[in-house]
Structures are given as C-alpha cells and as structure tokens.
Amino acid sequence: xxxxxxxxxxxxxxxxxxxxxxxxxxxxxxxxxxxxxxxxxxxxxxxxxxxxxxxxxxxxxxxxxxxxxxxxxxxxxxxxxxxxxxxxxxxxxxxxxxxxxxxxxxxxxxxxxxxxxxxxxxxxxxxxxxxxxxxxxxxxxxxxxxxxxxxxxxxxxxxxxxxxxxxxxxxxxxxxxxxxxxxxxxxxxxxxxxxxxxxxxxxxxxxxxxxxxxxxxxxxxxxxxxxxxxxxxxxxxxxxxxxxxxxx
Amino acid sequence: xxxxxxxxxxxxxxxxxxxxxxxxxxxxxxxxxxxxxxxxxxxxxxxxxxxxxxxxxxxxxxxxxxxxxxxxxxxxxxxxxxxxxxxxxxxxxxxxxxxxxxxxxxxxxxxxxxxxxxxxxxxxxxxxxxxxxxxxxxxxxxxxxxxxxxxxxxxxxxxxxxxxxxxxxxxxxxxxxxxxxxxxxxxxxxxxxxxxxxxxxxxxxxxxxxxxxxxxxxxxxxxxxxxxxxxxxxxxxxxxxxxxxxxxxxxxxxxxxxxxxxxxxxxxxxxxxxxxxxxxxxxxxxxxxxxxxxxxxxxxxxxxxxxxxxxxxxxxxxxxxxxx
Ligand SMILES: Cc1cc2nc3c(=O)[nH]c(=O)nc-3n(C[C@H](O)[C@H](O)[C@H](O)COP(=O)(O)OP(=O)(O)OC[C@H]3O[C@@H](n4cnc5c(N)ncnc54)[C@H](O)[C@@H]3O)c2cc1C
Ligand SMILES: Nc1ncnc2c1ncn2[C@@H]1O[C@H](COP(=O)(O)O)[C@@H](O)[C@H]1O
Numbered sequence: 001x002x003x004x005x006x007x008x009x010x011x012x013x014x015x016x017x018x019x020x021x022x023x024x025x026x027x028x029x030x031x032x033x034x035x036x037x038x039x040x041x042x043x044x045x046x047x048x049x050x051x052x053x054x055x056x057x058x059x060x061x062x063x064x065x066x067x068x069x070x071x072x073x074x075x076x077x078x079x080x081x082x083x084x085x086x087x088x089x090x091x092x093x094x095x096x097x098x099x100x101x102x103x104x105x106x107x108x109x110x111x112x113x114x115x116x117x118x119x120x121x122x123x124x125x126x127x128x129x130x131x132x133x134x135x136x137x138x139x140x141x142x143x144x145x146x147x148x149x150x151x152x153x154x155x156x157x158x159x160x161x162x163x164x165x166x167x168x169x170x171x172x173x174x175x176x177x178x179x180x181x182x183x184x185x186x187x188x189x190x191x192x193x194x195x196x197x198x199x200x201x202x203x204x205x206x207x208x209x210x211x212x213x214x215x216x217x218x219x220x221x222x223x224x225x226x227x228x229x230x231x232x233x234x235x236x237x238x239x240x241x242x243x244x245x246x247x248x
Numbered sequence: 249x250x251x252x253x254x255x256x257x258x259x260x261x262x263x264x265x266x267x268x269x270x271x272x273x274x275x276x277x278x279x280x281x282x283x284x285x286x287x288x289x290x291x292x293x294x295x296x297x298x299x300x301x302x303x304x305x306x307x308x309x310x311x312x313x314x315x316x317x318x319x320x321x322x323x324x325x326x327x328x329x330x331x332x333x334x335x336x337x338x339x340x341x342x343x344x345x346x347x348x349x350x351x352x353x354x355x356x357x358x359x360x361x362x363x364x365x366x367x368x369x370x371x372x373x374x375x376x377x378x379x380x381x382x383x384x385x386x387x388x389x390x391x392x393x394x395x396x397x398x399x400x401x402x403x404x405x406x407x408x409x410x411x412x413x414x415x416x417x418x419x420x421x422x423x424x425x426x427x428x429x430x431x432x433x434x435x436x437x438x439x440x441x442x443x444x445x446x447x448x449x450x451x452x453x454x455x456x457x458x459x460x461x462x463x464x465x466x467x468x469x470x471x472x473x474x475x476x477x478x479x480x481x482x483x484x485x486x487x488x489x490x491x492x493x494x495x496x497x498x499x500x501x502x503x504x505x506x507x508x509x510x511x512x513x514x515x516x517x518x519x520x521x522x523x524x525x526x527x528x529x530x531x532x533x534x535x536x537x538x539x540x541x542x543x544x545x546x547x548x549x550x551x552x553x554x555x556x557x558x559x560x561x562x563x564x565x566x567x568x569x570x571x572x
Contacts, residue, residue, distance in 0.1 A: 013501055013521050017387035026388065037502050094362055097353070119501055121383050121390075123365045128321075128353030137433035138321055140350045143495075157496060158346040158439070159263075160447040163319060167434040177502060178495040209362025209396040213378055216389050224532070224548040226539075233551045234561035237533065238569050240549055245531045247510040248453070248477065248570065 001055035002109040005046040005079065006100055006130070007039040009063055009070040010120040017217075024212045025090060035070045038115030040182035041175035046113050047078045048180065049147055055110075056080055060103065062096055064088035068198055075193035076185035082196070085203035092208040093121075097129030099203035105134045111152075114174040116141050124174075131172035138172035139165045143179050249338035251277050253286045254328060255300055255308075256347050258319075258439075260292055264450065265343030267303045267410035269403055272370060273341050274304025279372040285309060285335055289327055291317035294422060301418030303410060308420045309335075313427060318436035319347055325354035327425045332359060337398065339377070344402035345449070352402045361398035366505075368407045368528060377401070385501045385524030405449060406507040407528065445471075446480045448499060453479030453510045456499055456526075457487060460515020460536060460555055464492035469559040470514060476566045482506070482526075484516045500525035515555045518543025535559065 011017070011031045018027040043059070050057050059074035061067040062085040071082040085099060104112055112134070114127040124140070131138035143162065144155035150169055155162040157176055167173075185193070227233045227240065241248045253273035255266035270286050277284040286305035288297045290312065297308045311327050328351065332340055340355060342348035344366040356363040364379035371378045379401055380391045394400070448454055455474040457467055467481070474481045483493040485500055499506055501524035511529035516522060518534070518541055526532070527546060534547035535558045544550045551558050566572075 011384065013385060013524075015384075015387075017384045019388065026384070092362065093353075093365075094356065097357070119385065121365075122505075123363075124349050125353040125356070125363055125365055128350060129357050131321075132325070132354045132357035138350075138354075139434055140321075141346060155440070156346070159450050161439055161441040163346075163436045164438045164440065165434055165436045171434070177498070209356075209360075209394060210364060211393045211395050213391040213393050215383075215391075218382060218386060218389050218527075221546050223545055224550055226544070226550045226552060229552045231553060231557040231561035233553070234558060234565045237549055237551060237562065238565040241510065241531070241533070242569055245510075245548065247531045248566070 001049055001053040001111060002107065003046045003049050003055060003057045003111045003113070004104055004107065004109045005042050005057065005059050005074065005113040006126065007043065007059055007061050007070055007074055007115070008036040008118045009033050009061060009067045010036045010118055013119065019215050019217060024215055026215070033066060033069065035073050036115055036118045038117060038175060038177070041177065041179050042113040042115045043074050043077050043079060044180045044182040045145060045173065045175055047183070049111060052147060058083060060085065060100065062087060062099055062203055071198050072193045073185065075196050076189040077183060078189060082198045084198050084200045086200050087203050092210040093123045093125040093129060094209045095206035097126050098133060098206045100126070101130045101133030102204055104130060110169050112136065112172045114172065116174045116176045127172050127174035134170070136170040136172050137167040139167050140174040141176045142173050143176050145173070145179060250283045250285055250335050251339040251341065252332055252335065252337040253284060253305065254340065254342040254348065254351070255286045255288050256343055256345060257288060257290055257293055257296065260290070260296060262296060262299060263343065263345065264410065265345055265405045266300065268405065268408040269341045269343050270300050270303040270305050271410050272403055272408045276339065276370060276372065276377065280375065282339065283307070287311070287328060287331055289316055289324055294420065297420045298418065301416050302412035302414060304416065305418055308418055309423050310420060311423050311425055315427065315432065318439065320432050320435040321350050321354060322433050323427055323431045323435070325351055325358060326427065326431050329355055329358040330425045331423060332398070340398065340400045342400070342402045344404045348402050352400055356400050359398045360396060361400045362394040362396045363400040363402065364392050364394055365402050366404050367401050368404050370401065382528065385520060386527045404505070404507060406452065445474060448480045448482045448497060448504050448506050451480035452508050453477045454482045454506060454508045455479055455512045455514065456482030456484065456516060457514050458484035458516030459486040461487065467492065469555065473512070473559055473563045476563055476570065476572055484522050513543050513547070514559060516543055517541050518546065
C-alpha cells in the first residue's frame with residue numbers, strides 16, 4: 001500500500017500571538033513551532049496501515065525550512081521518507097491544496113492521510129481540496145478505521161453521533177482525536193531521523209483565491225461580575241442569567 | 249448573480265443551521281441585490297423544503313434520491329456543484345457543520361472557488377463580502393475577501409440568527425441531477441446516534457466540567473445541571489485525557505469549537521487551549537475555587553467557590569426558576 005501523510009508545522013498552542021507590521025500576518029519573532037496536534041493521529045494511522053499491509057510511507061509538508069523539524073518528527077515516529085515542498089511565501093488553502101495535489105497525484109498513492117485541521121487557521125479545507133483534485137474518495141474527521149485492501153470502513157464524527165462511511169481506494173482520510181494513540185518516537189527512531197535525507201522540491205505557484213484584508217487582536221473582554229464566594233450565590237446567579245443576561 | 253444556501257437536513261429534519269444559513273443568505277442578498285435560492289438534498293425532503301420560505305428563501309430547490317438518504321461527500325458535492333453551475337450562483341453559503349465543512353472544499357475545487365471557512369461575521373463593503381473569524385485559538389481575528397468569481401462561505405453554527413417571518417412567498421421546485429454508482433465512492437451506510445443529550449456544537453447551553461470535578465463519579469453533578477437546562481455536557485482536555493469523559497465532549501483548540509448562548513465552566517482553570525474553543529459563547533459563567541483562575545478573566549459571571557457545594561445549589565435554584 002502506498003501511503004502519504006501530509007503534515008503541518010504551526011505555532012505552539014501557548015504562543016503569544018502579535019500582529020505583524022503589515023496588519024495581515026502574525027509577527028513570527030519569538031514563536032515556537034510544533035507539529036500540528038491532529039497530524040500526529042494521521043502519522044500514527046499511516047504507520048499502522050503500513051504495518052498491516054506493507055508498502056511505503058511518505059510524509060509531505062509545504063512550507064519553509066523550519067518545516068523540516070516537523071518532517072523529522074514523522075521520520076522519528078517511523079515514516080520512511082520525507083518531502084519538503086519548500087516555499088516560505090504566504091499561500092491560501094486553495095494554493096497549498098493544488099500544490100500538494102500536484103505532487104500527490106504523480107505518486108498515485110492508495111491512501112493520503114491528513115490531520116482534521118491545522119490549529120493555526122483551522123480551515124479544515126485541505127483534505128477535501130486534495131481529494132477532489134486527485135479524484136479520490138474521502139472521509140473527514142475519522143475516529144475509527146477498519147482498513148481492507150480495496151475499501152475502508154470508517155466512522156466519522158458528526159453532531160450527536162457517528163456516521164459509518166464506506167470509501168473506495170484511493171482515499172483521503174482526515175484524522176480526529178480518538179482514532180489512535182500516537183506512539184512516542186523511540187531513541188533509535190530519533191537518532192535515525194537525523195541522518196535520513198529530506199527530499200526538497202519547489203512547489204508550483206498558484207494565485208490565491210482568498211485574500212486577507214486585516215488581522216487584529218480580538219477585542220479585550222472586560223472581567224465579569226463575581227456574584228459570590230459560596231453556594232449562597234446560586235440564587236443571585238440564576239436571577240442574573242434570567243433577568244440580566246436573558247440566557248435561561 | 250445568485251446566492252445559493254445549502255440547507256442541511258438529516259432524517260427529514262432541518263438542522264437549525266439550515267435556517268441560519270438561509271437567513272444569512274437573505275440578508276446578503278438584500279445588500280448585494282442578489283436572488284436567494286435554498287438547496288435541499290436528501291431522500292425525502294419535498295415535505296419540509298417549504299419551511300425555508302419563512303427564513304427568506306424565495307426559491308427552494310430539492311434534489312431527492314433514495315441513494316441520498318445518507319450523506320455521501322462525493323455525490324452531495326456533485327449535486328450542489330451541478331446546481332450552482334445551472335443557476336450561475338456567485339455565492340454559496342454552507343453551515344460549518346460536519347457536513348458543510350466536508351462539502352465546502354470539494355465544491356471549492358470543483359468550481360474554482362475560494363472558501364472562507366467557519367465565518368462568525370459577514371459584512372458587505374461595496375460589492376465585496378468581508379468574512380471574519382477567530383484564528384490562532386482566538387488569539388487573533390482575521391478578515392478575508394474571496395477573490396474568485398464564485399465565492400464559498402461556511403458559517404459557524406449558533407452565531408447567525410434565525411428568526412422566521414410568517415407569510416413570505418416562496419416556491420419549491422424539484423430538480424434532478426444524474427448520479428452514477430461511481431459518484432458514491434464515499435458513502436455513509438448508517439448513523440450511530442448518541443442517545444440523550446444534545447451535541448456540544450449544537451446546544452444552546454453547555455455545562456462543562458474540568459479536573460476540579462475530581463473524578464468521573466462526580467460528573468452526575470454536571471449532568472443533572474445540564475439536564476435541568478436542556479443542555480449538553482462538555483469537558484476540558486484534562487478530564488478527557490484522564491478517561492473521565494468521552495473525547496467528543498472535549499471543548500477547545502484540539503476539541504470542539506462551540507458558540508452556545510450560555511457556557512458554564514465548572515472546575516475548569518481556563519487554559520488558552522480551552523478558551524480557544526468556547527470564547528465566542530454569548531454568556532460565560534465560571535465556578536472555580538481559585539479566584540485567580542484565568543477563566544474568570546473571560547467569564548461574564550463567576551462564583552468563587554467549591555463545585556461540590558455550588559453545583560447542587562445552582563441545580564436546585566434553576567429547578568425553582570424554570571419550574572421543574
Ligand atoms: C497542544 C495542546 C492542545 C490542548 N487542547 C486542549 C483542548 O482542546 N481543550 C482543553 O480543555 N484543553 C486543552 N489543552 C490542555 C490545557 O492546556 C489544560 O491543561 C486543560 O484545559 C486543563 O484542564 P482543566 O481546566 O480541567 O484542569 P486544571 O487546569 O487542572 O484546572 C482545574 C481547575 O479546577 C479548580 N478546582 C479544583 N477543585 C475545585 C473544586 N472543588 N471546586 C471548584 N474548582 C475547583 C482549580 O482551581 C483549577 O482552576 C491542550 C494542551 C496542549 C498542549
Ligand atoms: N503546509 C502544509 N503542508 C502539508 N500538509 C498540510 C499543510 N497545511 C495543512 N496540512 C494538512 O492538512 C490538514 C488540514 O489543514 P487545514 O486545512 O489547514 O486545517 C492538516 O492537519 C495537515 O494534515
């Protein structure tokens with residue numbers, strides 16, 4: 001089975017976000033980056049498919065040199081090959097999707113795995129974009145996966161339950177928390193990843209279809225009312241919710 | 249140019265977001281001088297389609313096929329793209345629900361249309377639609393413009409209003425789109441419904457518990473309070489990771505993003521990753537025994553106290569007020 005996993009490198013969840021001088025992007029100074037958390041489930045799923053069916057695994061990330069760090073993590077976890085589509089310029093999801101699809105289509109994989117979303121912009125667009133561009137079936141937000149040679153039976157999360165979906169290969173899967181427990185890279189894996197080559201190519205450029213007009217800090221919220229310091233405040237809280245906030 | 253509103257239904261019942269999306273389309277249509285068309289896809293939907301008239305859909309198109317009873321990403325995308333082409337739609341609105349989020353990028357790729365995802369506000373400036381939403385876990389806001397001829401927006405559920413207007417004129421038309429077996433390469437075959445409480449992404453009231461609840465055996469306090477309010481139960485990642493609660497209840501950056509009218513955080517410290525998922529709630533209440541807990545900085549109302557004393561008292565008071 002030919003398995004590809006697409007991964008992203010995003011600001012640490014603790015990062016203090018400052019707006020850049022252009023008013024359209026963030027100020028990157030001092031920000032630590034990490035592998036986008038959902039993408040760990042995608043890497044783990046890729047490794048398990050390889051363990052079950054044999055074949056090869058490849059991790060792809062589109063971004064600047066710093067994305068190598070995230071690709072090394074995938075290699076350390078056990079992915080065999082890594083490809084950096086090197087491009088530091090800002091791109092919208094559509095253009096990332098087209099560039100990824102171009103590479104992926106040429107490789108004719110059986111399965112392409114994604115995280116459910118990148119936690120920077122949280123667009124949740126790439127799995128569907130790539131699936132459509134490469135002409136594959138897709139299942140997003142997968143929490144359970146029963147893989148067979150020619151088709152996968154997945155459970156995807158929907159509001160108030162799960163949808164059981166059958167998808168014919170080639171298939172794009174986006175992974176949600178709960179699908180698996182991502183493994184920790186072994187020491188041997190970490191050491192090995194350091195010496196593994198990361199292939200680099202320049203992705204094709206595409207016009208953006210979504211333009212950022214402005215980025216700003218959210219309006220500061222004024223601290224609320226402390227209604228009381230013990231259970232006796234319950235009655236007053238209920239009154240406020242009913243009469244002032246009018247939410248019950 | 250026309251605006252297409254995708255009205256999501258499941259099992260012959262509209263989702264609340266169907267009305268929100270239709271009404272948002274109506275508002276945009278008024279500002280931009282565009283006709284609003286609602287599209288309903290499913291197995292047996294002609295009976296309910298008319299409900300959308302009250303939310304501003306002048307024309308309502310239905311596509312019915314027994315094979316569309318359950319959701320299919322590939323077939324639904326084909327149907328909507330086909331209708332968008334036939335109608336020469338310039339704007340397509342979908343809910344940012346599990347179905348809408350799955351469909352939007354497929355439609356984007358089919359129609360060479362940019363997608364502005366998970367919008368919490370739409371504003372018209374001249375002939376442009378400017379869409380805004382929080383990014384970086386709510387630490388920043390972004391406003392975007394879609395520059396392609398066809399523009400797609402997904403709207404975060406529970407944020408846009410839906411209030412019916414009686415007596416609005418509307419027409420329902422049945423449409424057909426040819427579907428081959430190959431169009432169902434991904435297809436749902438069944439749905440496992442979690443019985444009981446509403447889902448956090450759809451509920452208008454959420455009662456969430458964190459590590460301050462001390463153990464899974466105490467979550468009945470959260471559940472009882474949620475049930476009195478007809479709300480959903482939410483959880484912090486700490487309690488989901490500990491196995492006290494299922495992960496589909498997790499609210500936050502790596503959980504669900506919610507916008508209820510009332511969010512009660514009980515024994516939750518208010519870590520940035522938690523706040524990321526619930527900061528767009530209309531009213532936030534915190535119960536925490538630590539007066540310096542960060543959750544109080546974003547709460548509208550707070551009780552600095554012990555959840556084991558405050559929650560039963562709150563439940564009792566609510567029962568009185570709500571007459572239960
Ligand atoms: C990459 C990443 C992603 C993450 N994603 C998420 C996410 O999606 N959602 C999420 O929630 N977290 C997420 N987290 C975790 C987050 O950082 C916090 O660890 C977590 O939210 C803490 O949960 P908590 O508030 O329940 O626990 P704690 O931080 O331990 O807080 C417990 C609170 O309970 C109070 N308390 C204790 N006893 C009582 C009592 N008897 N009565 C009243 N109050 C009491 C305490 O004062 C304290 O404030 C993420 C972290 C990382 C690194
Ligand atoms: N620059 C990128 N390169 C490779 N894969 C990416 C990139 N950005 C996002 N992805 C993948 O697409 C998923 C969804 O991202 P998004 O659509 O940005 O929310 C992520 O979880 C990753 O698996």
